[in-house]
Amino acid sequence: MATITRIDFANKLREKFGLTTTDSYKLVDLIFTEVEESLVRGEEVKFAGLGTFKILNKPQRMGRNPKTGAPAVISARRVVSFRPSTEFRKKVA
Numbered sequence: 001m002a003t004i005t006r007i008d009f010a011n012k013l014r015e016k017f018g019l020t021t022t023d024s025y026k027l028v029d030l031i032f033t034e035v036e037e038s039l040v041r042g043e044e045v046k047f048a049g050l051g052t053f054k055i056l057n058k059p060q061r062m063g064r065n066p067k068t069g070a071p072a073v074i075s076a077r078r079v080v081s082f083r084p085s086t087e088f089r090k091k092v093a
Contacts, residue, residue: 006032039080051084 006028014024035045035053044054055078063074084092 049085049087051082051088053080053082055079056081 007025010021010024010028013019013027014021017024019027038045039053039055042055044052046052058077058079060076061074063072064070065072
């Protein structure tokens, strides 16, 4: 299974739109930075036809150490969640 990187995105932009390599890298970095900053501020990020990224606040809970089976507290934390759009789910399925 292949992994798509920022460089891959930048190269696709360069090929498709005739951007310079530098400009395509800057554009990809700008997009990802804006998504990251929006999520840090607690905003949802929606991409039409793709899905929605948002932050979930998970409360503290009890878990267990899988190695020893001993009970352990899992601390409260913020996690990024992605919910794919119906259109995207149909394409992937």
